[in-house]
Amino acid sequence: MIVFVFLALLQLKVPDAQQLVGAPAGKKLAGAELDQKTMELSQILRCPVCQGLSISDSPSIMAANMRDQVRDLLVQGYSQEQVLKYFEQSYGQFVLLKPKFQGVNTFVWLLPLGALLIGLAITLVKMNKLDAAPAAPAPEAPADDPYVARVRELVEK
Amino acid sequence: MNKTVLAIGILITAALVAVFFLVMGKDPGHIDSPLIGRPAPTFTLRAVGSGQPLNLEQLRGKPVVINFWATWCMPCYQEHPVLVQNARMLGDNVQFVGVVFNDTEDKIQQFLNARGSAYPTVIDEAGKTAIAYGVGGVPETFFVDKAGKIVAKYEGPMDGDTLQSYVAKVMQ
Amino acid sequence: MTGSVGQFLVLLSLLVATTGAMIGFYAGRVRTKEAVEWARKFAYLYAACMIGATLVMEYALLTHDFRVGYVEQVGSRAVPMWVTIVSLWSSLEGSILFWGFILAIYIAGAVRFTKNEHADFMGDSIGVWLSCAIFFSYLIAAPANPFGLVANPPFDGPGPNPLLQNHLLMIIHPPFLYLGYVGMTIPFGFASAALMRGRLGAGFLRPIRASLLLPWCFLTIAIMLGGWWAYEVLGWGGYWAWDPVENASLLPWLTATAALHSAIVMERRGVLKGWTVTLVQASFLLTVLGTFMTRSGVFNSVHSFTQSAIGPTILVFLAAALLFAIVLLSMRIDSLEAEGRIDGAVSREGMFLVNNLLFVLLTFTILIGTAFPLIVEAFKGKQMSVGRPYFDAMVVPIGTALLFLLGVGPALPWGRAKQGQALRLLLPPAALGVLVAGAGFALGSSNFWTLLTLFFGGYAAHVTMAEMWSPVAARMKRGENVGTAVMQAQVRRGRRRFGSYVVHAGAVITIVAIAVSSTMRTSRELQLEKGQTATVGKYGVTFLGAEDRQEPHRLSTIARFRITKNGKEIATLAPRMNQYQTMREPIGSPDVYSTLAGDFYISLMNVDVPTQRVGISVYQTPMIAWIWISVILMGLGGLIALIPARAPRVAIASEPVLPGGVPAES
Numbered sequence: 001m002i003v004f005v006f007l008a009l010l011q012l013k014v015p016d017a018q019q020l021v022g023a024p025a026g027k028k029l030a031g032a033e034l035d036q037k038t039m040e041l042s043q044i045l046r047c048p049v050c051q052g053l054s055i056s057d058s059p060s061i062m063a064a065n066m067r068d069q070v071r072d073l074l075v076q077g078y079s080q081e082q083v084l085k086y087f088e089q090s091y092g093q094f095v096l097l098k099p100k101f102q103g104v105n106t107f108v109w110l111l112p113l114g115a116l117l118i119g120l121a122i123t124l125v126k127m128n129k130l131d132a133a134p135a136a137p138a139p140e141a142p143a144d145d146p147y148v149a150r151v152r153e154l155v156e157k
Numbered sequence: 158m159n160k161t162v163l164a165i166g167i168l169i170t171a172a173l174v175a176v177f178f179l180v181m182g183k184d185p186g187h188i189d190s191p192l193i194g195r196p197a198p199t200f201t202l203r204a205v206g207s208g209q210p211l212n213l214e215q216l217r218g219k220p221v222v223i224n225f226w227a228t229w230c231m232p233c234y235q236e237h238p239v240l241v242q243n244a245r246m247l248g249d250n251v252q253f254v255g256v257v258f259n260d261t262e263d264k265i266q267q268f269l270n271a272r273g274s275a276y277p278t279v280i281d282e283a284g285k286t287a288i289a290y291g292v293g294g295v296p297e298t299f300f301v302d303k304a305g306k307i308v309a310k311y312e313g314p315m316d317g318d319t320l321q322s323y324v325a326k327v328m329q
Numbered sequence: 330m331t332g333s334v335g336q337f338l339v340l341l342s343l344l345v346a347t348t349g350a351m352i353g354f355y356a357g358r359v360r361t362k363e364a365v366e367w368a369r370k371f372a373y374l375y376a377a378c379m380i381g382a383t384l385v386m387e388y389a390l391l392t393h394d395f396r397v398g399y400v401e402q403v404g405s406r407a408v409p410m411w412v413t414i415v416s417l418w419s420s421l422e423g424s425i426l427f428w429g430f431i432l433a434i435y436i437a438g439a440v441r442f443t444k445n446e447h448a449d450f451m452g453d454s455i456g457v458w459l460s461c462a463i464f465f466s467y468l469i470a471a472p473a474n475p476f477g478l479v480a481n482p483p484f485d486g487p488g489p490n491p492l493l494q495n496h497l498l499m500i501i502h503p504p505f506l507y508l509g510y511v512g513m514t515i516p517f518g519f520a521s522a523a524l525m526r527g528r529l530g531a532g533f534l535r536p537i538r539a540s541l542l543l544p545w546c547f548l549t550i551a552i553m554l555g556g557w558w559a560y561e562v563l564g565w566g567g568y569w570a571w572d573p574v575e576n577a578s579l580l581p582w583l584t585a586t587a588a589l590h591s592a593i594v595m596e597r598r599g600v601l602k603g604w605t606v607t608l609v610q611a612s613f614l615l616t617v618l619g620t621f622m623t624r625s626g627v628f629n630s631v632h633s634f635t636q637s638a639i640g641p642t643i644l645v646f647l648a649a650a651l652l653f654a655i656v657l658l659s660m661r662i663d664s665l666e667a668e669g670r671i672d673g674a675v676s677r678e679g680m681f682l683v684n685n686l687l688f689v690l691l692t693f694t695i696l697i698g699t700a701f702p703l704i705v706e707a708f709k710g711k712q713m714s715v716g717r718p719y720f721d722a723m724v725v726p727i728g729t730a731l732l733f734l735l736g737v738g739p740a741l742p743w744g745r746a747k748q749g750q751a752l753r754l755l756l757p758p759a760a761l762g763v764l765v766a767g768a769g770f771a772l773g774s775s776n777f778w779t780l781l782t783l784f785f786g787g788y789a790a791h792v793t794m795a796e797m798w799s800p801v802a803a804r805m806k807r808g809e810n811v812g813t814a815v816m817q818a819q820v821r822r823g824r825r826r827f828g829s830y831v832v833h834a835g836a837v838i839t840i841v842a843i844a845v846s847s848t849m850r851t852s853r854e855l856q857l858e859k860g861q862t863a864t865v866g867k868y869g870v871t872f873l874g875a876e877d878r879q880e881p882h883r884l885s886t887i888a889r890f891r892i893t894k895n896g897k898e899i900a901t902l903a904p905r906m907n908q909y910q911t912m913r914e915p916i917g918s919p920d921v922y923s924t925l926a927g928d929f930y931i932s933l934m935n936v937d938v939p940t941q942r943v944g945i946s947v948y949q950t951p952m953i954a955w956i957w958i959s960v961i962l963m964g965l966g967g968l969i970a971l972i973p974a975r976a977p978r979v980a981i982a983s984e985p986v987l988p989g990g991v992p993a994e995s
Contacts, residue, residue, distance in 0.1 A: 012210055014281070015198035015289035046714050048188055048293035052572045054717060057565040059917045059932050059946060061229075061259050062294065065284035072285075090198075090291035092191040097716030099701075108701045108715060112694040112723055119686045127682060130600055159659045166655030173618075174648045176700065179707035180627050181640055189712050231908060259935075 017073055017082075020089045026079030038071045041083055045070070046097045054097055188293050190310045197223070197301045198289040202256070202279035205265050211254065211279050214305070220327035221301040222253045222320075225287055228264045230295040236314035237272050243320050244275040251324055252276070258284035258295075300327045332397040335385040335476040342378035342429070343466040349375055350459035356452025357525060365448055368455040372440045375462055379433035383417070383426055386475060390416060395486055398477030399423050405488030412489065418503045419489035421624070421639070422475035427503075429465045431511045436462065439515045439540060447533055453522035461514050464646045472639045498558040505551035506578060510616040512544025513581060516588075517613035520606045521654070524661040529602050538592050539971060541609060545585045546967035552578050553960035564904075564917035564932040566852060566948030568956070571720040573628035576699045577619030580692055585612040587688035594681045597743065603662040604685070610654040615692075617647045627703065676745055680738035687731050694723045725778050732782060732840050735833055736762075736789030739796050758791035765790070774849055782844035789837045797830045828970025835963035842955035850950045854934065859941035865949065868929060869893040872943055873901075875936050884908045886936050888943050892922055892929060904933045904945070927951035 018024075029037055042056035047063040055063040055070075066087070073083045087095045099105040192198075201212040213221070224240055226233040244253040255278035257265055265278060281287055290299060293312060300309045300323050308327050311319065349371025356364035389397040390413050393406055403416045403423065418424040436458045443451060469475065519537045523529040555575060556568035569575060588608035591601045622628055625640030698715045705713050740754050765787030766780050774780060800823055804814035819827040855863045857872040864870075875888040886906045892899055902920040919932040927950055934944040 012203055013199075013201040014285040015200050019198075020289075044718055046716060048291070052570050052714075052716055053565060057567055057570070057717075059564045059934055061935070062284065062287075062292070064934060065259065066288055068283055069285060069288050087288075088191075090190075090192060090289055092189060092291070093711065093713040094188050095714070097714050098718035098722075099713060099715055104705055104709060105713065108697060108719070111697050112690065115693050116690055119690055123682050123686045127679060159662050162662055163655060163659035166651070166659065170648060170651040170655065173651070173700075174644065176704050176707045177621065177625070177627060177644055180703045181625060181644070183627070183706070185626065185628055229908070 017076070017078065017086055021078065021082040021085045024077035024079070025082055026074075026077055028077040029074045034071065034074055037074055037080070038067065041070050041074075041080060042067050044084065044096060044098050045087055046091075046095050048091060048095065052097075186293075187312060188291070190291050190307070192291060192299075192307045193310065195307060196305050197221075197299065197307045198286070200279075200281075200286045200289075202281055202286065204277045204279050205257070205262055205269065207277075211277055213254075216252050216254075217305050218303055219249075220251045220303055220324070222251060222324065222327075223256060223290070223299040223301060224253065224296060225256045225258070225281075225290070225292050225298070226296045227257050227260045228268045229260065232314040233296045234272075236296050237268075239315060239317050239320060241273050241275045243317065243324070247324065250328070254279065256281050256286060258282075258287050298323075300324065302327045302329075331385060331389045331392070331394050332476045332478050335382050335389070335397070336470075336474075338378050338382035338385060339466060339470050339474075339476065342375055342382065343463065343470050345371055345375045345378055346459045346462040346466050350456050350463060353452050353454070353456030353459055357450075357456055357522065358452075360449055360452065362448065365452050365455075368452050369440050372436050372455050372459060375459060376433035376437035379429045379462075379466070382469070382476075383430035386423065386426055387414065387417060390414070393486075395482040395484070396479050397475070398479055399426075399475035401479045401483065401486050403489040404486040406485050408488050415500045416489040418507075422469075422473045424503065424507075425465065425468050425473045425639070426475050428507055428511060429462070429469055431504075431507050432458075432462055432465055432514060435512055435515050439518075439536075443536055447536060449526060450519065450522040450533055453525045454518040457518035457521045458514060461517075461650075468639055468642060472642050496558060496562050498554055498561060502551060502554040502558055505547050505554055509544045509546075509548025509551045509578075510581070510619065512540070512547060513585070513613040513616045515540040515544070516609045517654075520609040521657060524606060524657045524665070527661045527664040529606065529665055531596055534592060534596055537609060538589065539973075541585055541588060541592075541612070542967055542971050545582070545589065546964045546971070548578065548582045548585070549960060549967065550964040552582060553957060557957055560953070561921065562918060564919040564946075566850065566919075566930050566932065566946065566950065567847075568953070571698070571717050573699050574619075574623050576695050577615075577622045580619060580696060581612045581615035583688050583692040583695075584608050584615060587685045587692075588612060590681055590688075591685050594678055598678060601685075602665040603658075606665060607658060607662070608685075608689075610658065611692075614647070614651055614654060617643070617650055621647055622699075677738060677741045677743045680734055680741060684731070684734050684738065687727055687734070691724065691727050691731075694727070695720070698723065728840060729778060729782055729785065732785040732789060732837070735836060736785055736792045739830075739833070740792045758788045758795070761791040762786070762788035769845070774845065776844075776848040779844045779848045782841060786837050786841040786844075789833070793830050793833045793837060797827065797834075800826070824972050825970045828966045828968070828972075831966030831969055832963045833966075835959045835961075835966055838955055838959035839963065842952045842959060846950050846953040846956065849952075850948060852949075853947045854944065855947060856942065856944050865947050867894055868949075869896070870931070870945075870947065872941075874941060875938050875943060877938050886933070886938060888933055888936055888945075890931060890945075900929075902929075902931050904931045906933045906936055923954050925952075925954055928953050 039056060043054045045055045045066060047053050047055045047058035047060060047066070049060050049062050050058045053063075055066045057063075070083055073086060078086070084096065093100070099108050101109055197213065199213045201210050203209070204211050213223075222240075222244075224236075226236070240253060240255075244251075247253075253276035255276065257278060258281040260280070262280065265280070269278065284292075290297075296314055298311045298315060298320075299307055300311075302308050309323050311323060315323075349368060352364065352371055353368040356368045386397070386399065388394075389400050390404055391410070393400065393404055395401045395404060399420070399422050403420050404413065408416075416423065418427045436455075439458070440451075440455065443454075447454075516537050519533070519540060523533060523537070552575075555578060559570065559575075560566075560568035585608075588605055591605045591608060595601045595605050621640065621643040624643060627640070698719055701715050702713050705711055736758060737755060740758065741751060742754070762784040766784040769780060769783040774783070797819070801811070801814045801819070804817060805811065809817065851866070853865050855865075855870065857863060857870070859872055859874050862869050862871040869892070871891040871893070873889040873891055875886060878885045878887060884907070886908075887903055888905070890902045890904075892902055900922040902922060904920040905918045907916050907918055917933050919930055921931075922929040928948070930948040930950065932946045932948070934946055936943045
């Protein structure tokens with residue numbers, strides 16, 4: 001907030017979020033709710049200088065700036081979607097650690113689910129098949145015993 | 158011959174090799190800027206030294222080179238002379254602007270006094286302008302054409318040739 | 330001179346590996362004693378060359394022979410001797426040589442330990458191992474040659490990567506990782522040989538299992554060391570960021586764990602042979618994939634080596650190994666699938682199947698999440714990220730389900746369980762589960778997944794302890810005293826069983842500690858002036874002052890803090906901020922006060938020496954030290970299970986399943 005007062009005094013202006021994501025569409029946050037939301041969004045946004053860390057986790061300067069920006073936008077009443085969109089506009093989808101459920105990204109969410117279903121089906125079929133199989137045979141002799149292998153060879157002839 | 162295993166296996170192999178082959182050689186640290194081809198976010202920031210506000214919109218009609226840097230950034234020390242030298246050489250044809258964040262005015266002033274300056278450097282409080290430009294780290298440089306559109310971005314310190322080739326792009 | 334000797338040994342190893350591989354495959358075809366004997370000799374010869382080449386490199390490093398390319402690159406007269414020794418694996422070329430060295434030891438060990446057994450399989454096994462060796466020898470000989478000659482040797486060199494000297498874990502982590510990764514080559518060779526023969530019996534399962542378990546132990550420890558290193562060095566208070574390189578080390582571990590479990594079903598019931606072999610093959614292939622991910626520079630990672638020329642070569646090897654494994658599997662998997670059956674889903678076998686499903690699902694999910702940004706970039710040219718929120722959402726439920734199985738599986742009997750019986754077996758441990766979850770709730774945990782994890786954790790702990798105790802109890806009933814009973818049941822006879830329950834105990838603690846530490850962590854950001862004290866919970870933090878220190882490769886700013894707990898001084902922490910010449914951002918180096926109950930962790934955010942002001946992040950994380958300890962326990966458990974039993978055991982599948990579900994000793 002101090003920054004804003006300071007900027008206003010000198011008629012300075014940082015790039016305006018409104019240009020990018022429209023008028024604030026959420027309610028202005030404060031107090032514990034603000035802390036909570038800032039934290040939540042910070043865990044989704046990727047720190048651009050570090051490797052794969054969220055801005056919530058990253059100790060870098062850039063991440064701290066971005067956390068402050070998240071907080072400022074929430075204070076001004078921008079909604080969660082707008083905040084994410086704001087960062088996406090300047091950094092691209094790269095900045096979202098949680099891929100959006102749209103377009104080609106849906107695959108990253110659905111493939112594991114599909115794998116689970118297919119896997120379950122295969123496991124059940126396998127279980128049924130094995131369950132229905134004839135009673136367990138006598139324990140197999142160690143097949144790699146050359147003697148047994150030779151005997152087997154002779155028998156199978 | 159179990160055809161299912163063979164088919165699935167070959168599919169996995171082909172997909173893996175194709176993907177890795179296609180992405181190999183790209184710099185994984187590079188972030189494509191979605192801002193390229195779009196209007197440069199406007200800002201009015203205070204210049205170091207004069208204390209006067211500098212408005213990006215007032216620079217329309219001239220190509221602009223916006224260089225994000227800081228005195229706590231080591232590679233910036235290496236890049237600074239290249240920027241100053243080229244800014245002097247290009248004179249009025251191209252406007253250079255330095256944008257500094259998370260720094261103190263004293264340190265910037267010291268830096269500029271010691272290493273020379275040829276163009277205005279403005280202070281970006283709390284890095285908000287840098288965020289609007291999608292800056293990853295410093296130094297990072299944006300090239301804006303006459304119409305105020307971002308043409309290119311460069312991450313990391315530039316040498317003279319790199320800088321000139323990018324400037325040529327915005328001069329057209 | 331030294332360089333030429335090394336170069337010669339590497340080239341010789343390439344020749345020996347090539348010849349040996351051919352002899353091996355030939356021996357696999359003719360299966361004569363002489364041919365196998367020759368293959369074994371070449372395997373030893375290869376090992377001798379590779380070990381020799383590594384020793385030559387160490388000699389060159391220790392004598393500061395800057396005519397050798399690698400020494401010129403990482404050597405320095407200024408660093409202490411231990412740094413010189415470990416700088417073998419501080420940079421790409423040396424680490425590939427070290428890789429070859431470990432492969433050599435593994436191959437020699439595998440040949441030595443199989444002695445005269447398994448003659449049918451040894452030819453092909455040696456053939457496959459030495460084929461992998463050809464690849465690494467080629468890497469060392471050409472694209473990553475550490476023995477290159479330096480035309481104008483300098484008097485002194487730059488020394489190894491400064492990050493290496495930053496922390497001890499950075500030095501011990503790579504050897505463990507390589508021991509884990511490279512070791513997977515051995516079971517891969519055995520399993521390939523079994524596929525080539527088209528049969529696999531209980532006898533040959535033993536070397537497969539043992540050779541899989543050994544690298545599994547190292548990999549387990551290596552994964553933990555990687556996380557620990559990240560925690561101690563990276564300064565964000567966490568240890569696992571789902572970074573591509575971290576994931577790469579986890580993938581083969583998951584499939585190897587699945588294979589170790591399915592091997593048990595195979596041993597008991599004669600089923601899942603093809604599946605077990607597939608998992609063993611996959612574990613090896615995933616280590617090659619992991620190597621590619623780490624070394625090719627396609628991923629942005631804190632652990633990654635910078636871009637290197639060996640990426641394409643590894644990719645070719647990966648493709649070749651994949652095709653080899655796939656063609657082999659598709660040709661022979663049906664002939665492996667043998668007779669045998671399991672009884673009912675609610676049985677231990679049933680749980681093993683579900684266990685395998687979950688481990689493979691976890692592998693698939695992490696692989697997809699890790700590779701997805703590359704896929705999108707390759708085919709759509711767009712950048713996107715898949716990070717922690719995705720992995721947490723996917724992995725937490727699967728991990729919790731695995732913990733559930735860890736408790737339920739061993740409690741169920743082999744074979745079909747009667748309804749009442751299953752219930753009787755499953756109910757008592759639930760009491761401990763409720764107790765543990767209740768304790769967690771009382772201590773302030775309200776996260777659903779954490780409470781569920783605590784419940785399953787308590788449950789599994791009860792089952793695990795009961796399973797460890799039951800053979801002892803059985804002996805005591807027969808009149809032995811506690812001492813002899815424990816000695817006989819766990820140490821002498823049932824080491825494998827005992828070891829696997831030690832692993833389970835470690836796994837339970839690990840999962841619980843992960844759940845608790847990640848959901849009950851608190852963090853605070855503080856701005857302090859010199860002499861000022863802040864209170865964080867029970868702790869007091871006093872800023873004592875900060876200073877700059879110029880070091881050879883970096884500028885360090887060190888801040889000192891006095892930490893008090895309930896008013897009593899407990900520690901002085903000195904986190905630092907390091908600015909390296911080559912990096913765009915300064916790198917923090919945190920400091921930790923660690924206890925079993927929890928850690929107190931300070932990371933510097935910003936520091937201004939002239940005005941003596943600092944901004945710090947303070948993290949309080951409960952139970953985190955338990956993760957390191959319990960994972961070491963898992964590794965040790967694996968090693969215990971590996972020690973072969975005195976008397977050779979025969980015909981395991983014929984052991985009776987006792988009524989009442991007390992499993993026979995195994």
